[in-house]
Amino acid sequence: MRMYATMGACAAVWACATFGSGVALGASAVLGVQDVAFSLKIAKSTDEPLKTVSAAEMKSFREEAGRLVWRGHPVLGNSFTVTAERKSVAEGVEWGIKYEGNDTDWFVEEVSFPEWTVPRTDGTKVFVPRICGMVMAPDWKKVQPRQTVARQGPGFGAPHCIAVLGEDGNSFYLDQRGEARFHSTRFEIAQGVEPGTCVLRSVCILPITAESRRAYRVPYPSVAAKFRGGWFEGVAIHRDWVHGQKWYKKAAARDFSKLRDVAMWMWNRGRSEVTVPPAVKFMKDTGLKVALDWYWWHGVPYDTYYPNFWPPREPMSSFKAGIEAIHAAGGYVQPYTNGMLWDCDDAQWAEGGDDSTIVLRGGKVKCTMFNPYTRQRQAWMCGEAPVFQDRVRLVERTIRAAGMDGVYMDMIGHAAHGCCYNPRHRHPKGGGRHMVDGYRAYVEKVRADNPGFYLSTEEQGEAYLELFESFIFVHSSLERFGVGTLPQKELVPAFQAVYHGAVVVFGSYATIDDRPPWDERWGENPFGEETEELEKKYPDQFAVEFVRGVAWGQQPTVHKFLMEHATSPRFAADYAFMKDTARFYHANSDLLFDGEMRAPGRLTCGVERVAFLQRGSYTKPDGVKEVVQNSLPAVFHSVWRSKKGRTAAVLVNWSRKEQAYSLETPDVKSRGTIPARSWMSVEGEAR
Numbered sequence: 001m002r003m004y005a006t007m008g009a010c011a012a013v014w015a016c017a018t019f020g021s022g023v024a025l026g027a028s029a030v031l032g033v034q035d036v037a038f039s040l041k042i043a044k045s046t047d048e049p050l051k052t053v054s055a056a057e058m059k060s061f062r063e064e065a066g067r068l069v070w071r072g073h074p075v076l077g078n079s080f081t082v083t084a085e086r087k088s089v090a091e092g093v094e095w096g097i098k099y100e101g102n103d104t105d106w107f108v109e110e111v112s113f114p115e116w117t118v119p120r121t122d123g124t125k126v127f128v129p130r131i132c133g134m135v136m137a138p139d140w141k142k143v144q145p146r147q148t149v150a151r152q153g154p155g156f157g158a159p160h161c162i163a164v165l166g167e168d169g170n171s172f173y174l175d176q177r178g179e180a181r182f183h184s185t186r187f188e189i190a191q192g193v194e195p196g197t198c199v200l201r202s203v204c205i206l207p208i209t210a211e212s213r214r215a216y217r218v219p220y221p222s223v224a225a226k227f228r229g230g231w232f233e234g235v236a237i238h239r240d241w242v243h244g245q246k247w248y249k250k251a252a253a254r255d256f257s258k259l260r261d262v263a264m265w266m267w268n269r270g271r272s273e274v275t276v277p278p279a280v281k282f283m284k285d286t287g288l289k290v291a292l293d294w295y296w297w298h299g300v301p302y303d304t305y306y307p308n309f310w311p312p313r314e315p316m317s318s319f320k321a322g323i324e325a326i327h328a329a330g331g332y333v334q335p336y337t338n339g340m341l342w343d344c345d346d347a348q349w350a351e352g353g354d355d356s357t358i359v360l361r362g363g364k365v366k367c368t369m370f371n372p373y374t375r376q377r378q379a380w381m382c383g384e385a386p387v388f389q390d391r392v393r394l395v396e397r398t399i400r401a402a403g404m405d406g407v408y409m410d411m412i413g414h415a416a417h418g419c420c421y422n423p424r425h426r427h428p429k430g431g432g433r434h435m436v437d438g439y440r441a442y443v444e445k446v447r448a449d450n451p452g453f454y455l456s457t458e459e460q461g462e463a464y465l466e467l468f469e470s471f472i473f474v475h476s477s478l479e480r481f482g483v484g485t486l487p488q489k490e491l492v493p494a495f496q497a498v499y500h501g502a503v504v505v506f507g508s509y510a511t512i513d514d515r516p517p518w519d520e521r522w523g524e525n526p527f528g529e530e531t532e533e534l535e536k537k538y539p540d541q542f543a544v545e546f547v548r549g550v551a552w553g554q555q556p557t558v559h560k561f562l563m564e565h566a567t568s569p570r571f572a573a574d575y576a577f578m579k580d581t582a583r584f585y586h587a588n589s590d591l592l593f594d595g596e597m598r599a600p601g602r603l604t605c606g607v608e609r610v611a612f613l614q615r616g617s618y619t620k621p622d623g624v625k626e627v628v629q630n631s632l633p634a635v636f637h638s639v640w641r642s643k644k645g646r647t648a649a650v651l652v653n654w655s656r657k658e659q660a661y662s663l664e665t666p667d668v669k670s671r672g673t674i675p676a677r678s679w680m681s682v683e684g685e686a687r
């Protein structure tokens with residue numbers, strides 16, 4: 001089965017076909033131990049390059065009573081022993097690994113296990129937990145043996161699992177469980193050594209200590225399984241484990257009362273006179289609740305002089321009046337802060353910057369010039385950063401006192417993972433779980449400082465799921481960000497398939513005039529006074545970016561929504577679609593806010609060629625590009641089951657003409673037409 005196979009003159013198949021029940025095939029179906037190996041990355045110091053040690057170099061191997069034992073290595077010594085433990089579980093095989101007996105001066109910095117070799121064809125695709133989930137179609141013929149085709153970590157967008165998706169539906173799954181969500185880990189998928197094979201790898205990045213040099217046990221298991229199906233059926237194996245965990249249940253039990261009725265987010269930027277009136281107007285026009293995600297309210301230029309967010313860039317009287325106007329209209333408001341960056345050029349850097357920052361392997365400070373206009377460097381803070389954290393905590397308390405409902409703490413969910421080698425820090429150098437532990441303790445303090453105050457962060461943080469009420473996902477605008485196009489790269493809602501309803505998700509970069517915002521505090525706008533009506537050149541970009549995430553159960557979000565966008569005839573059609581989408585989302589919130597995602601099945605519909613403007617907030621005039629999706633399905637869809645047992649598909653036709661469709665899923669079967677720029681639900685059998 002090929003995804004996006006052309007079906008006649010103008011049709012496509014969306015998502016994966018469903019292969020039987022899609023369940024894991026169990027332990028007996030997992031390949032034999034000859035297909036499982038390990039490798040290590042070792043070094044004598046973190047200033048030296050890593051050297052790879054493989055299972056094939058070990059002097060002896062034996063299999064005994066559910067254990068694989070390798071002993072003796074030319075570099076790590078004759079007593080060096082690696083033991084893999086194998087246990088049958090319902091889904092497949094649960095693997096654990098430890099080593100001991102290293103009496104050399106080499107440190108083990110990474111353990112890659114299992115490395116599971118499986119068969120593939122040239123049409124085999126792979127699923128990786130990138131962004132909210134990505135299916136990739138590697139060009140296997142161009143990939144050298146052992147070459148990696150996909151990797152992800154130590155930050156994960158989607159759940160901690162990968163899969164190799166067979167053309168015939170025979171697929172392979174590998175995960176990380178237990179406390180893995182706190183650890184510095186990685187997944188890789190690589191070309192196999194033998195023709196017609198590929199390798200799934202789970203990688204643990206170790207804390208570097210005298211004890212871990214001698215012996216170490218990877219502190220979480222990995223489950224390997226064969227299954228029938230595509231990305232959804234693979235992710236569903238992990239979902240079933242996640243849904244049994246206390247931390248998931250705690251997250252899912254929250255009531256999200258402040259956000260439950262939100263039908264539109266406005267990701268607006270600037271002073272209250274710009275950000276607030278369009279949100280108020282939308283609430284008056286629809287009677288629905290808007291959440292304002294308020295950027296560029298702060299005095300400092302965006303991505304410059306963090307964390308000096310306070311005071312606002314306008315008089316306190318008008319700033320507070322803006323908050324009150326949102327509340328008076330029934331809305332919710334949260335401002336931007338960054339929970340992770342400290343500007344190296346901040347006057348207060350000398351008072352604790354070097355003590356707080358992440359230092360990379362090799363000794364450099366982890367520092368990025370995000371803003372090409374102010375060109376200032378922002379350093380990434382370690383979880384062990386009390387001076388920085390105290391400064392941010394003060395900012396968040398001040399924001400709450402100003403009357404905000406919550407606050408956005410940028411980057412943490414997406415980026416507060418991985419390693420630090422800062423010699424000033426008490427935590428072990430390298431990986432382990434110190435980074436997440438430090439950030440979790442810091443976020444818990446912000447929560448304790450501000451009872452009832454909602455916290456929001458960037459993208460998908462499994463490690464922080466129960467500590468934030470909402471996540472922003474903006475990669476529903478994936479073409480704009482250069483993520484890739486079909487059929488090589490397909491974004492899929494794997495995060496939502498596991499976590500929907502346990503945290504509020506919103507976001508898109510959909511801008512009704514297609515033009516990114518400009519912070520006046522960056523200086524002169526290099527684009528000058530732009531008059532071109534970009535929405536005529538890219539007539540579908542807004543609709544596609546806007547509805548893609550909603551079809552995945554995200555709260556509708558528009559970006560840089562200005563008063564003229566709600567009042568000018570120029571934007572009237574798109575504004576009407578915004579209002580219709582908000583109404584549909586609100587009317588179906590039992591599915592789209594609270595429901596459980598079901599298998600997407602097979603949707604056949606027309607495809608459209610869509611050109612997108614590839615331009616973000618920091619794109620310079622000579623960097624603007626156009627990217628084209630040649631065969632984008634004109635109908636997006638998903639399938640849900642509500643808590644009360646309603647099962648239904650939601651479909652949206654984002655195109656400017658009526659579309660015929662045919663949908664077949666385990667829950668819903670339907671065919672018909674759907675009008676241009678409209679939503680519909682198709683009921684399945686109630687259970």
Ligand SMILES: [Zn+2]
Pocket residue numbers: 357358359382383384420421422425427
């Ligand atoms: Zn550190």
